[in-house]
Amino acid sequence: MTTAMLTPTRVDIYNLPHKALRRAFGRVLATLGAAEWQDAKSARAALAGLESVLQLSDAHAAAEETTTHAALTQARPEVLGTFGQEHAGLAAATRGLRQLAEEVTCAPERDEPGRRLYLEFGYFMADQLDHMAREEERLLPLFHEHFSDAELRAMEGRVMAGLKPDVLVAFVAEILPAATAAEREALLRGASAKLPRPLYEQLLHAAHRALPPAQWLALAKALGVDPDCCAPALLQIDFAYPGPWGREMTATYRMLAESLNELPGLRWKFWSEDRDAGRASGVYLFETAAQARTYVDTHVARLPGFGISDIHYHIGALNTELSLLNNAPMA
Ligand SMILES: [Fe+2]
Numbered sequence: 574m575t576t577a578m579l580t581p582t583r584v585d586i587y588n589l590p591h592k593a594l595r596r597a598f599g600r601v602l603a604t605l606g607a608a609e610w611q612d613a614k615s616a617r618a619a620l621a622g623l624e625s626v627l628q629l630s631d632a633h634a635a636a637e638e639t640t641t642h643a644a645l646t647q648a649r650p651e652v653l654g655t656f657g658q659e660h661a662g663l664a665a666a667t668r669g670l671r672q673l674a675e676e677v678t679c680a681p682e683r684d685e686p687g688r689r690l691y692l693e694f695g696y697f698m699a700d701q702l703d704h705m706a707r708e709e710e711r712l713l714p715l716f717h718e719h720f721s722d723a724e725l726r727a728m729e730g731r732v733m734a735g736l737k738p739d740v741l742v743a744f745v746a747e748i749l750p751a752a753t754a755a756e757r758e759a760l761l762r763g764a765s766a767k768l769p770r771p772l773y774e775q776l777l778h779a780a781h782r783a784l785p786p787a788q789w790l791a792l793a794k795a796l797g798v799d800p801d802c803c804a805p806a807l808l809q810i811d812f813a814y815p816g817p818w819g820r821e822m823t824a825t826y827r828m829l830a831e832s833l834n835e836l837p838g839l840r841w842k843f844w845s846e847d848r849d850a851g852r853a854s855g856v857y858l859f860e861t862a863a864q865a866r867t868y869v870d871t872h873v874a875r876l877p878g879f880g881i882s883d884i885h886y887h888i889g890a891l892n893t894e895l896s897l898l899n900n901a902p903m904a
Contacts, residue, residue: 583717584725586641589756590633591705592621593747598698605694610677619687620674623694627667629747630701632740634660636732637769644728645712648719656712659704666697732766732902736771754788757794765796778803782860786903790894804891805840805903806862808869811860813883814853818846838864841902853881858902862888 601622608619617789625686644654673693677686716725733741746765749757761780765773781789781803793800817825826844838860846853859865865888876884896903 584722584729585709585713586716586725587705587709587713589748589752589760590636590744591709592751593744594626594630594633594705595611595702596751597629597747598701601626602691602694602698605691608687608691612749614768615688616677616683620677623670623674623690623741627670628740629744630663631667632736632744634663636735637882640713640732640735641716643850645715645719652712652715656704656708659700663697663700663704666693666700670697685767693737701776706885711893729763733764733767738775741772742775745776746783749780749783749792750785750788752776754791754795757784757788761792774802778860786893786897790897794799800893801890804893806859806865807889807891808857808859808886809864809889810825810857810869810873810886811852811854812881812882812885814846815851815880816848822846836864836868839868858891860891 604619604622609615610619638657642653643655670690670693673686673690677683677690680686695801720728745760748760752760757780761773761776764776768776777798778800780792784792792801793802816822830842830844836859840858841862842858843856844853845856857865857868859868869886869888873884873886891901891903893903
Protein backbone atom coordinates (compact mmCIF):
# COMPACT_ATOMS: atom_id res chain seq x y z
CA MET A 574 0.00 0.00 0.00
CA THR A 575 1.37 3.41 -0.91
CA THR A 576 1.62 6.45 1.33
CA ALA A 577 -0.83 8.25 -0.95
CA MET A 578 -3.39 5.50 -0.35
CA LEU A 579 -2.88 5.86 3.42
CA THR A 580 -3.82 9.57 3.40
CA PRO A 581 -7.13 9.65 1.53
CA THR A 582 -8.51 12.60 3.47
CA ARG A 583 -5.81 15.04 2.36
CA VAL A 584 -6.20 17.16 -0.78
CA ASP A 585 -5.01 15.16 -3.79
CA ILE A 586 -3.85 17.60 -6.46
CA TYR A 587 -3.28 14.82 -8.99
CA ASN A 588 -6.50 12.85 -8.57
CA LEU A 589 -8.95 14.48 -10.97
CA PRO A 590 -6.65 15.64 -13.79
CA HIS A 591 -4.95 12.24 -13.84
CA LYS A 592 -8.28 10.38 -13.86
CA ALA A 593 -9.35 12.54 -16.80
CA LEU A 594 -6.12 11.92 -18.72
CA ARG A 595 -6.24 8.15 -18.11
CA ARG A 596 -9.82 8.05 -19.38
CA ALA A 597 -9.02 10.18 -22.43
CA PHE A 598 -5.86 8.22 -23.29
CA GLY A 599 -7.81 4.94 -23.18
CA ARG A 600 -10.50 6.31 -25.45
CA VAL A 601 -8.04 7.75 -27.96
CA LEU A 602 -6.02 4.52 -28.09
CA ALA A 603 -9.20 2.56 -28.84
CA THR A 604 -10.26 5.10 -31.48
CA LEU A 605 -6.87 5.01 -33.22
CA GLY A 606 -7.01 1.21 -33.23
CA ALA A 607 -10.46 1.15 -34.80
CA ALA A 608 -9.87 3.98 -37.31
CA GLU A 609 -10.55 3.21 -40.95
CA TRP A 610 -7.55 5.20 -42.14
CA GLN A 611 -8.50 5.11 -45.82
CA ASP A 612 -11.85 6.65 -44.96
CA ALA A 613 -11.21 10.40 -44.74
CA LYS A 614 -14.00 11.01 -42.22
CA SER A 615 -12.92 8.22 -39.86
CA ALA A 616 -9.27 9.35 -40.12
CA ARG A 617 -10.22 12.98 -39.44
CA ALA A 618 -12.25 12.01 -36.35
CA ALA A 619 -9.43 9.85 -34.97
CA LEU A 620 -6.84 12.60 -35.49
CA ALA A 621 -9.11 15.23 -33.94
CA GLY A 622 -9.53 13.02 -30.87
CA LEU A 623 -5.77 12.59 -30.67
CA GLU A 624 -5.11 16.33 -30.93
CA SER A 625 -7.65 17.15 -28.23
CA VAL A 626 -6.04 14.76 -25.74
CA LEU A 627 -2.56 16.05 -26.59
CA GLN A 628 -3.75 19.57 -25.83
CA LEU A 629 -5.05 18.44 -22.43
CA SER A 630 -1.81 16.63 -21.73
CA ASP A 631 0.25 19.72 -22.71
CA ALA A 632 -1.90 21.99 -20.55
CA HIS A 633 -1.64 19.66 -17.58
CA ALA A 634 2.15 19.35 -17.79
CA ALA A 635 2.50 23.14 -18.16
CA ALA A 636 0.25 23.69 -15.12
CA GLU A 637 2.35 21.30 -13.05
CA GLU A 638 5.59 22.95 -14.07
CA THR A 639 4.49 26.52 -13.50
CA THR A 640 2.39 25.96 -10.37
CA THR A 641 2.44 22.78 -8.31
CA HIS A 642 5.86 21.39 -9.15
CA ALA A 643 7.36 24.87 -9.07
CA ALA A 644 6.14 25.20 -5.46
CA LEU A 645 7.51 21.78 -4.50
CA THR A 646 10.84 22.60 -6.13
CA GLN A 647 11.25 25.47 -3.71
CA ALA A 648 10.65 23.16 -0.73
CA ARG A 649 12.52 20.09 -2.03
CA PRO A 650 14.76 21.14 -4.92
CA GLU A 651 16.43 17.72 -5.11
CA VAL A 652 13.35 15.59 -5.90
CA LEU A 653 11.92 17.05 -9.09
CA GLY A 654 14.83 16.63 -11.50
CA THR A 655 13.68 13.24 -12.79
CA PHE A 656 10.09 14.37 -13.18
CA GLY A 657 11.19 17.50 -15.06
CA GLN A 658 13.19 15.33 -17.46
CA GLU A 659 10.19 13.08 -17.92
CA HIS A 660 8.03 16.10 -18.77
CA ALA A 661 10.59 17.10 -21.39
CA GLY A 662 10.55 13.52 -22.76
CA LEU A 663 6.76 13.47 -22.90
CA ALA A 664 6.75 16.86 -24.65
CA ALA A 665 9.15 15.47 -27.27
CA ALA A 666 6.91 12.40 -27.68
CA THR A 667 3.92 14.71 -28.14
CA ARG A 668 5.74 16.56 -30.93
CA GLY A 669 6.53 13.20 -32.56
CA LEU A 670 2.87 12.15 -32.41
CA ARG A 671 1.80 15.42 -34.03
CA GLN A 672 4.35 14.88 -36.79
CA LEU A 673 3.05 11.36 -37.39
CA ALA A 674 -0.53 12.67 -37.43
CA GLU A 675 0.55 15.15 -40.11
CA GLU A 676 2.06 12.29 -42.14
CA VAL A 677 -1.19 10.37 -41.85
CA THR A 678 -3.09 13.42 -43.10
CA CYS A 679 -0.82 13.90 -46.11
CA ALA A 680 -0.15 10.27 -47.09
CA PRO A 681 -1.98 8.90 -50.13
CA GLU A 682 -2.04 5.47 -48.37
CA ARG A 683 -2.91 6.11 -44.74
CA ASP A 684 -3.03 2.56 -43.34
CA GLU A 685 0.68 2.17 -42.57
CA PRO A 686 1.32 5.61 -40.99
CA GLY A 687 -2.00 5.18 -39.16
CA ARG A 688 -0.82 1.89 -37.69
CA ARG A 689 2.50 3.48 -36.67
CA LEU A 690 0.61 6.33 -35.01
CA TYR A 691 -1.50 3.80 -33.09
CA LEU A 692 1.59 1.97 -31.83
CA GLU A 693 3.47 5.18 -30.95
CA PHE A 694 0.46 6.49 -29.07
CA GLY A 695 0.45 3.21 -27.12
CA TYR A 696 4.08 3.81 -26.05
CA PHE A 697 3.27 7.42 -25.17
CA MET A 698 0.26 6.34 -23.13
CA ALA A 699 2.29 3.69 -21.28
CA ASP A 700 4.92 6.31 -20.37
CA GLN A 701 2.22 8.73 -19.24
CA LEU A 702 0.51 6.10 -17.07
CA ASP A 703 3.84 5.22 -15.46
CA HIS A 704 4.71 8.90 -14.94
CA MET A 705 1.35 9.81 -13.41
CA ALA A 706 1.33 6.82 -11.04
CA ARG A 707 4.80 7.72 -9.76
CA GLU A 708 3.77 11.36 -9.31
CA GLU A 709 0.88 10.16 -7.16
CA GLU A 710 2.97 7.67 -5.20
CA ARG A 711 6.19 9.62 -4.76
CA LEU A 712 5.38 13.32 -5.06
CA LEU A 713 1.95 13.53 -3.43
CA PRO A 714 3.31 12.50 0.02
CA LEU A 715 5.90 15.29 -0.32
CA PHE A 716 3.17 17.82 -1.13
CA HIS A 717 1.35 16.63 2.00
CA GLU A 718 4.53 16.95 4.04
CA HIS A 719 5.29 20.51 2.93
CA PHE A 720 1.91 22.12 2.29
CA SER A 721 -1.38 22.40 4.16
CA ASP A 722 -4.65 21.47 2.49
CA ALA A 723 -5.51 25.16 2.26
CA GLU A 724 -2.25 25.80 0.40
CA LEU A 725 -2.90 22.83 -1.91
CA ARG A 726 -6.42 24.07 -2.66
CA ALA A 727 -4.97 27.51 -3.42
CA MET A 728 -2.57 25.83 -5.89
CA GLU A 729 -5.50 24.03 -7.54
CA GLY A 730 -7.27 27.37 -7.81
CA ARG A 731 -4.21 28.92 -9.48
CA VAL A 732 -4.03 25.99 -11.92
CA MET A 733 -7.71 26.45 -12.83
CA ALA A 734 -7.31 30.21 -13.19
CA GLY A 735 -4.22 29.74 -15.39
CA LEU A 736 -5.97 27.55 -17.96
CA LYS A 737 -7.54 29.16 -21.02
CA PRO A 738 -11.33 28.97 -20.64
CA ASP A 739 -11.77 26.55 -23.56
CA VAL A 740 -9.08 24.25 -22.18
CA LEU A 741 -10.65 24.39 -18.71
CA VAL A 742 -14.05 23.48 -20.15
CA ALA A 743 -12.53 20.60 -22.16
CA PHE A 744 -10.66 19.36 -19.09
CA VAL A 745 -13.74 19.48 -16.88
CA ALA A 746 -15.76 17.67 -19.57
CA GLU A 747 -13.16 14.90 -19.42
CA ILE A 748 -12.91 14.90 -15.62
CA LEU A 749 -16.61 14.63 -14.81
CA PRO A 750 -17.33 11.21 -16.35
CA ALA A 751 -14.03 9.95 -14.92
CA ALA A 752 -14.85 11.05 -11.37
CA THR A 753 -17.10 9.78 -8.59
CA ALA A 754 -20.38 11.54 -7.79
CA ALA A 755 -18.86 13.17 -4.70
CA GLU A 756 -15.82 14.35 -6.69
CA ARG A 757 -18.03 15.82 -9.43
CA GLU A 758 -20.07 17.74 -6.88
CA ALA A 759 -16.98 19.03 -5.05
CA LEU A 760 -15.33 20.13 -8.32
CA LEU A 761 -18.34 22.13 -9.48
CA ARG A 762 -18.97 23.60 -6.03
CA GLY A 763 -15.37 24.82 -6.05
CA ALA A 764 -15.79 26.17 -9.58
CA SER A 765 -18.97 27.97 -8.56
CA ALA A 766 -17.13 29.69 -5.71
CA LYS A 767 -13.98 30.60 -7.65
CA LEU A 768 -14.92 31.19 -11.29
CA PRO A 769 -16.83 34.00 -12.98
CA ARG A 770 -20.50 33.09 -13.40
CA PRO A 771 -20.44 32.77 -17.25
CA LEU A 772 -17.52 30.34 -17.08
CA TYR A 773 -19.23 28.32 -14.34
CA GLU A 774 -22.31 28.13 -16.55
CA GLN A 775 -20.15 26.85 -19.42
CA LEU A 776 -18.96 24.11 -17.09
CA LEU A 777 -22.56 23.20 -16.27
CA HIS A 778 -23.28 22.91 -20.01
CA ALA A 779 -20.16 20.77 -20.39
CA ALA A 780 -21.35 18.57 -17.51
CA HIS A 781 -24.74 18.17 -19.14
CA ARG A 782 -23.12 17.08 -22.40
CA ALA A 783 -20.44 14.88 -20.89
CA LEU A 784 -22.44 12.93 -18.33
CA PRO A 785 -24.99 10.18 -18.86
CA PRO A 786 -28.41 11.77 -18.16
CA ALA A 787 -28.95 9.99 -14.83
CA GLN A 788 -25.58 11.24 -13.54
CA TRP A 789 -26.36 14.76 -14.74
CA LEU A 790 -29.70 14.70 -12.90
CA ALA A 791 -27.99 13.54 -9.70
CA LEU A 792 -25.30 16.22 -10.03
CA ALA A 793 -27.81 18.99 -10.75
CA LYS A 794 -29.84 17.96 -7.70
CA ALA A 795 -26.74 17.87 -5.50
CA LEU A 796 -25.70 21.35 -6.70
CA GLY A 797 -29.23 22.71 -6.40
CA VAL A 798 -29.35 23.78 -10.06
CA ASP A 799 -32.28 23.26 -12.39
CA PRO A 800 -31.54 20.05 -14.37
CA ASP A 801 -33.12 21.74 -17.39
CA CYS A 802 -30.81 24.76 -17.14
CA CYS A 803 -28.64 23.27 -19.91
CA ALA A 804 -31.27 21.08 -21.52
CA PRO A 805 -30.98 20.64 -25.27
CA ALA A 806 -33.64 22.07 -27.57
CA LEU A 807 -36.04 19.97 -29.61
CA LEU A 808 -36.91 21.32 -33.05
CA GLN A 809 -39.94 19.80 -34.80
CA ILE A 810 -40.59 20.60 -38.46
CA ASP A 811 -43.66 19.30 -40.27
CA PHE A 812 -44.55 20.04 -43.91
CA ALA A 813 -46.52 19.01 -46.98
CA TYR A 814 -44.32 16.79 -49.10
CA PRO A 815 -45.03 15.18 -52.48
CA GLY A 816 -42.42 12.40 -52.30
CA PRO A 817 -40.32 10.49 -53.20
CA TRP A 818 -40.92 8.01 -50.35
CA GLY A 819 -39.18 5.11 -48.70
CA ARG A 820 -35.94 3.89 -50.28
CA GLU A 821 -36.17 6.46 -53.05
CA MET A 822 -36.42 9.22 -50.43
CA THR A 823 -33.38 7.73 -48.65
CA ALA A 824 -31.35 7.82 -51.88
CA THR A 825 -32.49 11.36 -52.68
CA TYR A 826 -31.67 12.82 -49.27
CA ARG A 827 -28.70 10.70 -48.18
CA MET A 828 -26.17 13.47 -48.93
CA LEU A 829 -28.33 16.09 -47.24
CA ALA A 830 -28.59 13.85 -44.16
CA GLU A 831 -24.81 13.39 -44.10
CA SER A 832 -24.27 17.14 -44.33
CA LEU A 833 -26.60 17.72 -41.37
CA ASN A 834 -24.11 15.88 -39.17
CA GLU A 835 -21.76 18.85 -39.60
CA LEU A 836 -24.31 21.28 -38.14
CA PRO A 837 -23.13 23.00 -34.97
CA GLY A 838 -24.86 21.46 -31.97
CA LEU A 839 -26.95 18.82 -33.74
CA ARG A 840 -27.10 15.62 -31.65
CA TRP A 841 -29.54 13.69 -33.83
CA LYS A 842 -32.46 13.92 -36.21
CA PHE A 843 -35.45 11.65 -36.73
CA TRP A 844 -36.86 11.61 -40.26
CA SER A 845 -40.45 10.47 -40.74
CA GLU A 846 -42.88 10.24 -43.63
CA ASP A 847 -46.68 9.95 -43.85
CA ARG A 848 -47.59 8.97 -47.43
CA ASP A 849 -51.34 8.91 -46.78
CA ALA A 850 -51.39 12.50 -45.55
CA GLY A 851 -48.71 13.62 -48.01
CA ARG A 852 -46.58 15.04 -45.23
CA ALA A 853 -43.11 14.50 -43.81
CA SER A 854 -41.47 15.72 -40.66
CA GLY A 855 -38.12 16.07 -38.97
CA VAL A 856 -37.40 16.06 -35.24
CA TYR A 857 -33.99 17.41 -34.24
CA LEU A 858 -32.17 17.62 -30.94
CA PHE A 859 -29.77 20.59 -30.74
CA GLU A 860 -27.42 21.49 -27.88
CA THR A 861 -29.05 24.91 -27.54
CA ALA A 862 -32.19 26.72 -28.65
CA ALA A 863 -29.96 29.32 -30.37
CA GLN A 864 -28.42 26.61 -32.58
CA ALA A 865 -31.88 25.28 -33.42
CA ARG A 866 -32.99 28.83 -34.29
CA THR A 867 -29.96 29.36 -36.54
CA TYR A 868 -30.80 26.14 -38.36
CA VAL A 869 -34.39 27.25 -38.86
CA ASP A 870 -33.30 30.70 -40.09
CA THR A 871 -30.73 29.39 -42.54
CA HIS A 872 -32.21 26.09 -43.75
CA VAL A 873 -35.98 26.25 -43.61
CA ALA A 874 -35.86 28.87 -46.36
CA ARG A 875 -34.36 26.18 -48.63
CA LEU A 876 -37.25 23.72 -48.19
CA PRO A 877 -39.49 25.14 -50.96
CA GLY A 878 -36.62 24.38 -53.35
CA PHE A 879 -37.18 20.68 -52.57
CA GLY A 880 -40.89 20.97 -53.46
CA ILE A 881 -41.91 21.43 -49.84
CA SER A 882 -44.72 23.72 -48.64
CA ASP A 883 -47.07 24.35 -45.69
CA ILE A 884 -44.14 24.34 -43.27
CA HIS A 885 -44.75 24.38 -39.53
CA TYR A 886 -42.01 24.33 -36.91
CA HIS A 887 -41.58 24.60 -33.19
CA ILE A 888 -38.55 24.85 -30.89
CA GLY A 889 -39.06 23.58 -27.34
CA ALA A 890 -36.82 23.15 -24.29
CA LEU A 891 -36.65 19.57 -23.05
CA ASN A 892 -37.93 18.49 -19.69
CA THR A 893 -34.99 16.22 -18.93
CA GLU A 894 -36.46 14.25 -16.04
CA LEU A 895 -39.77 13.39 -17.70
CA SER A 896 -38.07 12.60 -21.02
CA LEU A 897 -35.69 10.21 -19.27
CA LEU A 898 -38.57 8.48 -17.53
CA ASN A 899 -39.79 7.60 -21.01
CA ASN A 900 -36.34 6.51 -22.22
CA ALA A 901 -35.89 9.43 -24.63
CA PRO A 902 -32.55 9.45 -26.50
CA MET A 903 -30.63 12.33 -24.95
CA ALA A 904 -27.09 11.79 -26.18
FE1 LIG B 1 3.50 15.27 -14.56
